[in-house]
Amino acid sequence: MVSIKDIARMAGVSVSTVSRVLNDRTCVSADKRAKILEAIKQTGYVPNRAARDMVSKHSSTVGIVMPGTFNMFQRQLFSTIEHHLEQFGYHTSFYFASSDLDGERACLNRLKADRLDGIIILHEIELPEIQQYLQEYKIPTVLATFERSGWKATSIHISEEEAALTAVNHLLKLGHRKIAFIGGMKYSFPGQRFAGYKNALESASLEYDETLVAYAETYNMEGGSKALEELLSRSTSFTAVFAITDELALGAMRTLADHDLKVPEDVSVIGFDNIELASFSMPRLTTIAQPMVEMGQTAVALLHSLITSKNRFPLSISLPFTFIERESTAQLR
Amino acid sequence: MVSIKDIARMAGVSVSTVSRVLNDRTCVSADKRAKILEAIKQTGYVPNRAARDMVSKHSSTVGIVMPGTFNMFQRQLFSTIEHHLEQFGYHTSFYFASSDLDGERACLNRLKADRLDGIIILHEIELPEIQQYLQEYKIPTVLATFERSGWKATSIHISEEEAALTAVNHLLKLGHRKIAFIGGMKYSFPGQRFAGYKNALESASLEYDETLVAYAETYNMEGGSKALEELLSRSTSFTAVFAITDELALGAMRTLADHDLKVPEDVSVIGFDNIELASFSMPRLTTIAQPMVEMGQTAVALLHSLITSKNRFPLSISLPFTFIERESTAQLR
DNA sequence: CTGAAAGCGCTTACAG
DNA sequence: CTGAAAGCGCTTACAG
Numbered sequence: 001m002v003s004i005k006d007i008a009r010m011a012g013v014s015v016s017t018v019s020r021v022l023n024d025r026t027c028v029s030a031d032k033r034a035k036i037l038e039a040i041k042q043t044g045y046v047p048n049r050a051a052r053d054m055v056s057k058h059s060s061t062v063g064i065v066m067p068g069t070f071n072m073f074q075r076q077l078f079s080t081i082e083h084h085l086e087q088f089g090y091h092t093s094f095y096f097a098s099s100d101l102d103g104e105r106a107c108l109n110r111l112k113a114d115r116l117d118g119i120i121i122l123h124e125i126e127l128p129e130i131q132q133y134l135q136e137y138k139i140p141t142v143l144a145t146f147e148r149s150g151w152k153a154t155s156i157h158i159s160e161e162e163a164a165l166t167a168v169n170h171l172l173k174l175g176h177r178k179i180a181f182i183g184g185m186k187y188s189f190p191g192q193r194f195a196g197y198k199n200a201l202e203s204a205s206l207e208y209d210e211t212l213v214a215y216a217e218t219y220n221m222e223g224g225s226k227a228l229e230e231l232l233s234r235s236t237s238f239t240a241v242f243a244i245t246d247e248l249a250l251g252a253m254r255t256l257a258d259h260d261l262k263v264p265e266d267v268s269v270i271g272f273d274n275i276e277l278a279s280f281s282m283p284r285l286t287t288i289a290q291p292m293v294e295m296g297q298t299a300v301a302l303l304h305s306l307i308t309s310k311n312r313f314p315l316s317i318s319l320p321f322t323f324i325e326r327e328s329t330a331q332l333r
Numbered sequence: 334m335v336s337i338k339d340i341a342r343m344a345g346v347s348v349s350t351v352s353r354v355l356n357d358r359t360c361v362s363a364d365k366r367a368k369i370l371e372a373i374k375q376t377g378y379v380p381n382r383a384a385r386d387m388v389s390k391h392s393s394t395v396g397i398v399m400p401g402t403f404n405m406f407q408r409q410l411f412s413t414i415e416h417h418l419e420q421f422g423y424h425t426s427f428y429f430a431s432s433d434l435d436g437e438r439a440c441l442n443r444l445k446a447d448r449l450d451g452i453i454i455l456h457e458i459e460l461p462e463i464q465q466y467l468q469e470y471k472i473p474t475v476l477a478t479f480e481r482s483g484w485k486a487t488s489i490h491i492s493e494e495e496a497a498l499t500a501v502n503h504l505l506k507l508g509h510r511k512i513a514f515i516g517g518m519k520y521s522f523p524g525q526r527f528a529g530y531k532n533a534l535e536s537a538s539l540e541y542d543e544t545l546v547a548y549a550e551t552y553n554m555e556g557g558s559k560a561l562e563e564l565l566s567r568s569t570s571f572t573a574v575f576a577i578t579d580e581l582a583l584g585a586m587r588t589l590a591d592h593d594l595k596v597p598e599d600v601s602v603i604g605f606d607n608i609e610l611a612s613f614s615m616p617r618l619t620t621i622a623q624p625m626v627e628m629g630q631t632a633v634a635l636l637h638s639l640i641t642s643k644n645r646f647p648l649s650i651s652l653p654f655t656f657i658e659r660e661s662t663a664q665l666r
Numbered sequence: 667c668t669g670a671a672a673g674c675g676c677t678t679a680c681a682g
Numbered sequence: 683c684t685g686a687a688a689g690c691g692c693t694t695a696c697a698g
Contacts, residue, residue, distance in 0.1 A: 001448075001470065003675055014685045019677055027683050044466070046445035050392065051675035053383035055690045068416070075408055082429060083401070091443065094427055096415060110424065112379035115334075133377070137334065221613040254613045280554040280587045282615045336691055347669045352693055360667055384691035388674045 002043045010039040022047055053115065061091035062303060063116045065107065067123040068098040071219050071247055073273040073290070074122055077144065080296030081120060088304050090117065097123055108133060118303045120144055124187045140306035144299045145290070146188060152314045154302050156295055158321040160189050163288045164196025166323050167270045168242055170286075172204050175332030176240040176268060181213040182227045182248050190215075193244045193272065211236040216248055224251025232259060239267060239332055246271035246278050246287055253281065253328065264330035274324060283327035291319045335376045343372035355380055386448065394424035395636060396449045398440065400456040401431040404552055404580055406606040406623070407455055410477065413629030414453060421637050423450065430456055441466060451636045453477055457520045473639035477632045478623070479521060485647045487635050489628055491654040493522050496621045497529025499656050500603045501575055503619075505537050508665030509573040509601060514546040515560045515581050523548075526577040526605065544569040549581055557584025565592060572600060572665055579604035579611050579620055586614065586661065597663035607657060616660035624652045 004022075008015045013032050020028050021036050028036075039045070053059045062085055066078060085092050093114060097107045104127040111119070112133065118140035125131070131151055134141050147155035171179050181197050184190040194213075201208055214230045216223030224243055228251070231238065243249035249271030253263050263269050263283055271278060274289035298317065306312070337355075341348045346365050353361050354369050361369075372378070386392045395418055399411060418425050426447060430440045437460040444452070445466065451473035458464070464484055467474050480488035504512050514530050517523040527546075534541055547563045549556030557576055561584070564571065576582035582604030586596050596602050596616055604611060607622035631650065639645070 005675080015676080016678085016685055016687095017683085020684090023677080029683060032684085044445070044462075046442050048387065048448060048675055049446040050383045050386035050448065051690090052677080054381065054387055054675085054692085055677045057690075059383065069412065072405075079402065082427065086429065091447075092427060094415070094425060096419065109379050112377070113382040115381060115383065129377075221609060225613070250610075251613060254615065257615055276554065277583075277610065280558070280584060282587070282590055338691080348692080349669055349694085350667085353668090356693080362667060365668085381691055384674090385693080386674095387676085387691085388693045390674075 001048075002045045004045075004047065006043065007036060007039045007045055010043070011035040057115070058117050059091070059115050060089065060117060061093050061114070062118040062120060062307075063093045063095050063111060063114065065095045065097050065119065065121045065123055065125065068096050068103070069218075070122075071245065072275040072277065073246070073292070076275065077122065077292050077296055080293050081122075081144070081300055084297055084300035088300060090304075097125060101127055104130060118142075118307045120299055120303060124148070140303055142299050142303045142306070144295060147316055148188075154306060154314045154316070156299050156302065156317045156319065158290055159318050160192035161196040161199070163272070163321045163323075164193035164242070164244070165200045166196075166321075167272065167288055168197050168200035170323065170325070170329065171240045171242065171268060171270060172200060172206075174240075174268065174329060177206060177332075178212065178236070178238040178240070180231050180238040180241045182216055182224060182231075182241060182243040182252060183213060184216045184219055184223070184244065184248075186219075190244055197242060209236065212238055219245045220247045221251035221254065224248035225255045226251075228252040228255040240329070241267060241269045243269065244272050246273045246275045246285060249285055249287070249328075250277065250281055253283075253285075263328050265333070268329040268332075270329055274322075278324075279326065281328075286326045286329040287324050289322040289324050291321065294319055334381075335378045337378075337380065339376065340369060340372045340378055343376070344368040390448070391450050392424070392448050393422065393450060394426050394447070395451040395453060395640075396426045396428050396444060396447065398428045398430050398452065398454045398456055398458065401429050401436070402551075403455075404578065405608040405610065406579070406625070409608065410455065410625050410629055413626050414455075414477070414633055417630055417633035421633060430458060434460055437463060451475075451640045453632055453636060457481070473636055475632050475636045475639070477628060480649055481521075487639060487648045487650075489632050489635065489648075489650045489652065491623055492651050493525035494529040494532070496605070496654045496656075497526035497575070497577070498533045499529075499654075500605065500621055501530050501533035503656065503658070503662065504573045504575065504601060504603060505533060507573075507601065507662060510539060510665075511545065511569070511571040511573070513564050513571040513574045515549055515557060515564075515574060515576040515585060516546060517549045517552055517556070517577065517581075519552075523577055530575060542569065545571055552578045553580045554584035554587065557581035558588045559584075561585040561588040573662070574600060574602045576602065577605050579606045579608045579618060582618055582620070582661075583610065583614055586616075586618075596661050598666070601662040601665075603662055607655075611657075612659065614661075619659045619662040620657050622655040622657050624654065627652055 004015050004018050008018045021033050095107050097104050108130050121143050141153040143155040183194050211234050214227040216227045249269050271285045271287040274287045278285040278287050337348050337351050341351045354366050428440050430437050441463050454476050474486040476488040516527050544567050547560040549560045604618045604620040607620045611618040611620050
């Protein structure tokens, strides 16, 4: 593989000079620069990243920590982040943090080995060592879609609780009183969305009924389907469902159909996230939209300013969500 | 950041010895090994990957080339590949090859800079230089989900044409004669699936009618929806639709519903891929399943054997597909 | 079993 | 503007 020495030899200059043009330094005479560029073009030379990273003490790459199995919302968010990162000239590495602690430990080791310029975390981490490491070495970090008390990192998110409250309030306004909740135990957003649900009930002077809540094990359609089955198997009836994820809501709708319950005629359903599918399902899903593109963009912009030291203060940014009414909700009959 | 020298000093040995235990070499006395391990544990030391990569001339990472916007099938395939790669101890880097040539050129440069151990390509590439580069430097490569004549790389795929033929044959068997086709122009699989469609018609002695085929611009629900609109706008009627992608089929179903056409009563629909959603849609989608998990597994296993030189011959592996009948297809009335 | 030394492919002061 | 030299953090023969 051709190295900087080969280019230097071909252009009849020293490696220092080649390095200068490689790094866009100014102090190089026009003719030498031309010769060097010519040699690079002929050989198709590209500097060895490992060597570069080693001496420059950084990698120009930012890591993205994601859950082992990501849902569609996360996938879409990941895509926009990746694209923006590329625009800023960063490489990006992928870190799957599987949910168990061993997985996270492995993730930490890779993080250390890779000497990341920065890191975007899309997935709440249990292992305290990761946070410690990131803080100790002052590695620019942004938490996307969540924040963590006690972790003074830049965070970008929506007001989960308020969004959930908005969703449930809409159901209330439509006359629903028996509103089921499909939540989950993993990560912190289910708790916040649950709080919004409870608050909404409270401010409508409705009593909280725990037989109306089911917890999905996985935040996908399968999970939503199972949770709905469970709800149906209990004696308490309901006329509306708030699922903390669109995929959960879609799974729930599938199971409702299997029980000959019509959405929205018999049961209204609201989701959360506004994934692409939400506007193509039957019926189309009423949901809360997270500002995905803006979130991704802001996460990258903030990380970049952290890396280039334009800004060293951790920010907690709350972006606005939007309530989107479609076909899966209706007035209580 | 702590380096190998620090560990050597702490343990009272030379860096060579530390390197030995780092790399699981045997020839180290038990007490020195213990001291070194202790120092590593105390400091949380992890070797610098860039330095390691530089001297060892390889990166222990395999690249995955993906389209800029990947669909659900690709996302699921990517996940399984990633997991298997991790199991083999590889890091993985992500390369988005945006569809334009400039994007691919950027991709090539990153590929070169990164000195990859191997590469898995999920996305057909236009730029001949990429293939040239991979071949010239003998970089282990596996093509997943497609093969390319003239590129002697290991490839793993299904028989696209036969699968499409199976799908259309099913429609034929149900009595359908006016079968619409929703295809696309990008990449080679649409052409192969189209060939299957045509063959099926031919062997049923049906004349091919080009007013029955529409091309989607993007392989997502939006694209399927638009293609169906176009089909509907033409004067030719049809009783069945074969869409070359589940997402296309789902989009088409949405549009059919918007026109008060019932699936499968009025129109039968078949998709392709068997994404998770296919078993949760209304109605559930009849489709062709690609053996995703097996594909991902095999791709990784093959790449690993290529890298470790256990096997240097390019293989072209055709995996079996499965036809899955669900609710979106029915006998012609 | 162990250490000193060379070298991987770069960048970055330091002289000139 | 330019080159010689040192050094980044490792690994790998080579001696012993």
